[in-house]
Amino acid sequence: MYIPYSRQDINEDDIAAVVSVLKSDFITQGPVIPQFEKSVCAYTGAAEAVAVSSGTAALHIACLALGIGKGDIVWTTPISFVASANCAVYCGADVDFVDVDPQTANIDINALVEKLAHAEENNHLPKALVIVHYSGRACDMLAISTLARKFGIKIIEDAAHALGAEYPHGGMVGNGLHSDMTMLSFHPVKSVTTGEGGVLVTNNTALAKTLRKLRSHGITRETANFIDPAQGDWYYEMQELGYHYRLTDIQAALGKSQMNRLQSFIDRRRAVAEKYETLLKDDHLLLPPPDHKSAWHLYPIQLLADAKIDRKALFDCLRTNGIGVNVHYMPIHLQPFYRQRGFKSGDYPMSELFYSRTLSIPIFPALDDEKQNYICLKIKEALG
Ligand SMILES: *Cc1c(COP(=O)(O)O)cnc(C)c1O
DSSP: OBBBBBOOOOOOOHHHHHHHHHSSSSSSSSSHHHHHHHHHHHOOOSSEEESSSSHHHHHHHHHHHHOTTTTTTEESSSSOOOOHHHHHHHHHHHEEOOOOOOTOOBOOOHHHHHHHHHHTTTTTOOSSSEEEGGGOOHHHHHHHHHHHHHTTTTTEEEEOOTTTOTTSSSBBBSSSSSSSEEEEEETTSSSSSSSSOOEESOOOOHHHHHHHHHHHHTEEGGGGGGSSOOOOOTTTOOOOOOBBBOHHHHHHHHHHHHHHHHHHHHHHHHHHHHHHHHHOOOOOOOOOOTTTTTTOOOOOEEEESSSSSOOHHHHHHHTTBOEEEOOOOOOOGSSSSHHHHHHHSSSSSSHHHHHHHHHEEEOTTTTHHHHHHHHHHHHHHHHH
């Protein structure tokens, strides 16, 4: 038996939806992509959705659409997947980090306030923030957007973990009310999957138009948007340098079918988290704070210093017992690439503390009681 930390949930309806596209006239750039985008809008409440080939591609064109380039600075948090920072580097911008709250690994608002004040003094304000809703727990976007607005800073939400979550102050993550754009990922471990895929949701129609162009080589085929007169029906214009970041109809069909079960997936993840809260109560463990609004993409437990076993030993022990634990994440600034750009150990102490003692234990919709009991038993045994 091997229990992964997360996995996709594919049923016969999903398979039938994909097969039906394979038998249709269009396997890419057909009618299903806009239908899938609509289902994401309907769920999140955003006005516009632009589906792309991955969450990373989404972050890249989000930065481009905000005009981020050489000489600009983008801030994110160290406890995230590297793509949250790389997107700015793709555009030639510099990346800097804001430390996290060591309980949730989300951005520490006080640290943000301090860093902004300092940056303003030094005339070194960022052009944009990439706000990560770590583990599916939404950040306080009211506080963050108020701060950003005060300094004229753009916001991209990295909600790769948080499709299905609600903000602490209410509203679905991705509703477009607190940021310029929100990125969602459809990698198989995320809330719903398209194999590989991502989307940007926004309430800004002009931005959505730019994003649609950027995902397709910078090309527009809409007569109304042409710069020069159309020369015939074949005519299209490449107006800026874009990329080939499109999703296929095959993937969109899977995504659209998965969206029908998104709420049930989130409900299951929340039930799994609640069960962990009761079963794993232990003086040597710091469990994630309860949050019935989280999408619970991850369930990261922290091993306190007085435990008789350290994080690495617990990790190895659980892996040996067939439990696919993982570590999310080694702080981005400690990756060799970012060390080469001047970051070093000690730069973000709370992120480094979190990393040193955290472990993601399995959480996904099909994780049944029996497996969950087994996981808890093995953790308890290891803690002694
Ligand atoms: C998965 C993930 C991404 C990237 O998404 P892909 O679809 O894999 O490109 C970005 N940020 C975070 C926090 C993620 O977990």
